[in-house]
Amino acid sequence: MNVRDFPVPKRHRCARIGLRDQSLQKGESHEHSFYGGIDLAKNVFSVHGVDARGTVMVRRAVSRGKLAELIAQLPPCLIGMEACSGAHEWAGRFAGFGHTVK
Numbered sequence: 001m002n003v004r005d006f007p008v009p010k011r012h013r014c015a016r017i018g019l020r021d022q023s024l025q026k027g028e029s030h031e032h033s034f035y036g037g038i039d040l041a042k043n044v045f046s047v048h049g050v051d052a053r054g055t056v057m058v059r060r061a062v063s064r065g066k067l068a069e070l071i072a073q074l075p076p077c078l079i080g081m082e083a084c085s086g087a088h089e090w091a092g093r094f095a096g097f098g099h100t101v102k
Contacts, residue, residue: 034077036099038067040086049074072097 034057039046045067049058062070067090071079076098081087091101 034075036071036074036077036079038079038081038090040082040084040090047071049077068093071099074099076100078102 033052036049044061078100094101
């Protein structure tokens with residue numbers, strides 16, 4: 001039997017990054033005005049960023065060598081990444097640029 005013969009559940013076909021709009025109390029403000037998500041890989045990384053209204057500001061694939069350069073150019077923001085072995089190293093670099101990483 002071939003590995004490709006096994007059915008793959010739909011929920012595992014792709015990763016999704018979601019934003020929740022949390023209602024704010026009077027006088028409160030959003031901590032970040034820009035939110036980003038990164039799909040970590042070996043050589044090519046997918047970067048997706050939206051503003052506080054959900055408008056797409058960045059959507060591109062970048063090489064490993066250009067990722068830190070791209071993230072350094074973004075305004076301080078909240079970045080979501082998958083939990084993997086390389087995520088801790090990247091989180092430290094991004095935090096050095098003033099970003100919050102989760």
